[in-house]
Amino acid sequence: MDRLKAGLDNKKNLRVSEIHRPSAFEGALWAVLGIKDAHTVFHSPSGCYINQHQNALMNDLFEMYTSNLSYADILHGAGESLEKTVRKLIAKKSPAIFIVTSPTVEITKDDVEGVVDRLNYEKCVVIRPPVGGTVHQGKEEGFLSLIPLMDEKAEKKGKSVNIIGPTYSVFNWKADLEELRRMLLSIGITVNTVISADSTTQQIISAPAAMLNICIYPFDCGVAFAQKMQ
Amino acid sequence: MPLKSYEHCCSTMQAMASLGKIEGVVPILYAPQPCIYEIQIGTMCCRPSRLLTMGTLLEQGEIIFGGEENLKRQIVNVYHAYHPKVIVVLNTCVPQLIGEDIKGVTADLKDELKGCKVTYCNTGFKHSVGMATGNDLCWSSIVDTMEPQQKVDGSIGLIGRSGTDAGAFSSITTFLREAGMPFFTFPASHIDEMEKITRAHFLYPIHVVPYLTSEKIKNKSGALVNYSEIPAGVEGTTRFLRSIADKTGSQKLHDAVDRKEKKISPQWSDLKALFSKKPLRILHSGGPASEFSMGKIMAELGAEVFLVPTMKNPFANRERALLESRYHVNFIDEDFDTLGDLIDAYHPDAVFTEFQGLIEVIPQFKPAFINMMYLAEYGYDFALDFARNFHEAMGIPVYRNWEKLIRKYKGDPYG
Numbered sequence: 001m002d003r004l005k006a007g008l009d010n011k012k013n014l015r016v017s018e019i020h021r022p023s024a025f026e027g028a029l030w031a032v033l034g035i036k037d038a039h040t041v042f043h044s045p046s047g048c049y050i051n052q053h054q055n056a057l058m059n060d061l062f063e064m065y066t067s068n069l070s071y072a073d074i075l076h077g078a079g080e081s082l083e084k085t086v087r088k089l090i091a092k093k094s095p096a097i098f099i100v101t102s103p104t105v106e107i108t109k110d111d112v113e114g115v116v117d118r119l120n121y122e123k124c125v126v127i128r129p130p131v132g133g134t135v136h137q138g139k140e141e142g143f144l145s146l147i148p149l150m151d152e153k154a155e156k157k158g159k160s161v162n163i164i165g166p167t168y169s170v171f172n173w174k175a176d177l178e179e180l181r182r183m184l185l186s187i188g189i190t191v192n193t194v195i196s197a198d199s200t201t202q203q204i205i206s207a208p209a210a211m212l213n214i215c216i217y218p219f220d221c222g223v224a225f226a227q228k229m230q
Numbered sequence: 231m232p233l234k235s236y237e238h239c240c241s242t243m244q245a246m247a248s249l250g251k252i253e254g255v256v257p258i259l260y261a262p263q264p265c266i267y268e269i270q271i272g273t274m275c276c277r278p279s280r281l282l283t284m285g286t287l288l289e290q291g292e293i294i295f296g297g298e299e300n301l302k303r304q305i306v307n308v309y310h311a312y313h314p315k316v317i318v319v320l321n322t323c324v325p326q327l328i329g330e331d332i333k334g335v336t337a338d339l340k341d342e343l344k345g346c347k348v349t350y351c352n353t354g355f356k357h358s359v360g361m362a363t364g365n366d367l368c369w370s371s372i373v374d375t376m377e378p379q380q381k382v383d384g385s386i387g388l389i390g391r392s393g394t395d396a397g398a399f400s401s402i403t404t405f406l407r408e409a410g411m412p413f414f415t416f417p418a419s420h421i422d423e424m425e426k427i428t429r430a431h432f433l434y435p436i437h438v439v440p441y442l443t444s445e446k447i448k449n450k451s452g453a454l455v456n457y458s459e460i461p462a463g464v465e466g467t468t469r470f471l472r473s474i475a476d477k478t479g480s481q482k483l484h485d486a487v488d489r490k491e492k493k494i495s496p497q498w499s500d501l502k503a504l505f506s507k508k509p510l511r512i513l514h515s516g517g518p519a520s521e522f523s524m525g526k527i528m529a530e531l532g533a534e535v536f537l538v539p540t541m542k543n544p545f546a547n548r549e550r551a552l553l554e555s556r557y558h559v560n561f562i563d564e565d566f567d568t569l570g571d572l573i574d575a576y577h578p579d580a581v582f583t584e585f586q587g588l589i590e591v592i593p594q595f596k597p598a599f600i601n602m603m604y605l606a607e608y609g610y611d612f613a614l615d616f617a618r619n620f621h622e623a624m625g626i627p628v629y630r631n632w633e634k635l636i637r638k639y640k641g642d643p644y645g
Contacts, residue, residue, distance in 0.1 A: 023264040045323055046357040047240025051268035053586045054239065061589055065233045071355035074327060081231070088233055088567055103262050104323050131262060 022169075024129035025102060026052070027138020027221075030167040032098040032127065032145070033062050034197035035204060039094040043082055043112060044102030045069045060168040060197075065089065074104050079115045086119055095201035096123040096149060100142075106131050123149055123201070136221040139167060143195055143225035146204050150229075154209040160192040162210040164222040173197050180216070195225070233567045236516035236587045237540060238602050239272050241356035241364030242322050244392070244518065247273045248368050251393035254315040254421035255372070256308055260301055260332070261322040297325065298335050305335070309343045315421050316347050316375050318368065323354030347375040361518040362439045362541045365392050369417065369443040378428045378451045384478055385412040387430025387453060389444050391437040392518065393417055394605045401609025402436065402461055405471055405490070409483035416447070427451075432477060436461055436470070436608060439519050441543035457545050459552055462523040463530040463613045464491075464498050494610055501617040505531040513578035515569055515587060516540060516601055522549050523607045524582055529557035531617055536560045536576045570594075580624055595633055595643065597624040 029052055032040050042049045042064060049066035056062070067085045069078050082099070089097050101112060106128060116124045127145045129138045143164065163180060166173040174197070181191050192210035193203040213229060215222035239247075242259070246269050249257040259266050305317055321332045336348045351371040356363040369389075386406055388399055399415045406413045416427040427433075428451040435444050435457055444455045456477060461470035468487055475483035510533040514521035517540035529535045537559055539546065553559040566572055569587040573594060580597040581587070582604070591598040606612065636643035 022267050025264040045355055046235035047360050050235050050237055051240055051272055055268055055271050057585045068231055068235060068357055070357055103264060104327055
């Protein structure tokens with residue numbers, strides 16, 4: 001009470017002002033939304049979905065879906081809503097479906113994997129970003145979720161590399177990527193797969209065909225993914 | 231159940247944006263990091279530069295053990311740093327889910343913060359009427375902090391929808407002023423101005439959104455709530471103003487409306503004739519309940535209107551009945567997966583939607599209007615200006631040219 005009356009808490013500083021850091025949930029979404037032909041579902045109430053989709057649309061154009069969870073869904077189990085949503089996407093013949101959980105689903109620890117198992121759809125991936133995680137942790141989770149899709153036995157393509165790191169909502173990713181492609185091509189190197197901005201499901205599947213993985217933002221994300229791929 | 235949601239933002243973001251426009255009010259987001267980040271980024275488009283995004287950054291430990299103590303600390307910190315008159319805690323999905331005792335926190339602080347009132351609103355889980363509900367809830371929470379004031383006889387209280395409406399009342403108040411009628415508006419740019427709504431004798435909501443707000447003001451002040459209709463379009467504005475004139479017995483207000491109608495009638499008739507040459511089919515999808523008002527204007531211009539309602543309350547029910555009977559507006563209540571499905575079903579000539587709908591509409595070479603660009607849609611002048619510029623805004627020649635280019639270089643543009 002004395003501390004309250006003093007008005008300022010020295011231990012926990014005033015956590016106000018502009019808090020403009022994206023979280024692991026943004027990171028995971030941005031990581032998989034770049035896979036153009038796949039479908040991404042944000043397993044969330046509609047508000048979370050709207051905010052994520054609208055804000056990211058300011059940077060890149062893409063499609064994204066949601067399970068539109070209500071309060072009742074969260075309390076009684078969100079599996080049914082998720083199943084309905086994913087079945088509709090399966091009917092659209094998605095080459096891959098990514099399910100990214102939201103904070104409310106992470107709190108209730110909904111059995112999302114159980115729903116996916118029940119649906120028995122081969123290329124359906126669940127990503128559970130850590131609550132309180134950074135955007136880079138989210139991206140890493142997103143990248144790591146792609147590994148089960150990959151064809152380990154893909155025939156190696158000589159003088160080819162994967163570029164790991166560019167995702168949607170990264171500043172200037174398109175221009176940077178084009179410049180990297182140009183520079184690599186000038187020394188006879190082709191880009192096999194970009195993880196993950198503007199890639200396709202087939203490119204993700206054939207990512208192991210590259211001779212080398214290049215992490216272009218190694219201090220942010222991608223190294224753990226590259227090591228696992230290796 | 232749709233595969234997407236076509237509202238502009240969540241209820242909390244709308245509450246944040248609305249409250250953030252009011253001097254003397256500081257909203258605090260009680261939410262985890264992703265919500266705070268998204269809401270800050272989202273509200274950057276529509277808030278004063280001085281608005282700070284206050285948040286409590288709920289962490290994992292607090293989610294498990296409760297974050298009330300941290301919230302209390304942050305409220306006190308905000309009070310000492312900024313001395314607001316009102317602090318509103320926006321209780322979002324996560325703290326609502328874990329059952330945080332926000333009411334207890336605000337009650338505990340009641341006597342601690344001199345000259346400042348602390349209130350809250352539960353803005354989480356408001357699908358499928360999220361954005362508009364966020365408005366209604368945040369205004370209701372402000373009303374909770376008000377003290378009733380001495381009534382002004384015969385005065386009119388106009389109750390708006392969003393913070394934007396604080397600057398949009400002039401299309402109505404001009405006539406009240408001309409008729410010498412005292413009025414008060416809610417929302418307003420300062421909390422002290424907002425509190426004056428309790429002086430109003432008659433309350434007139436100008437949109438379907440503020441139902442709870444109107445009820446709370448009524449309970450606080452004893453004023454009568456008269457929902458007439460949304461004063462959008464020429465006919466809607468006239469009927470709204472005349473309903474006030476009839477209620478108050480103001481012949482001056484009737485005369486003011488007569489003068490305006492006489493002045494604009496030739497232009498409006500010409501515009502309606504222009505629209506009737508090639509009647510349009512218009513689809514409205516996504517809030518913030520502007521489908522009611524913009525749909526009304528389009529319908530008055532003779533368009534065949536299809537509308538997905540994003541507000542459900544007694545005001546919306548009344549407006550809906552009016553739109554159906556007067557203009558034969560078609561309300562879409564059945565479930566659908568995507569906006570694309572509605573376009574395939576109803577074949578509109580243009581679509582009012584949000585950005586997440588835009589990416590479905592544009593590939594079909596249909597003009598798309600973003601709902602958020604058409605706010606403050608009240609009064610005669612908005613209707614005239616909108617109608618005058620609508621066909622040009624559709625940009626049909628641009629779409630036709632683009633279609634030709636694609637056909638020339640790629641093939642079937644719809645393939």
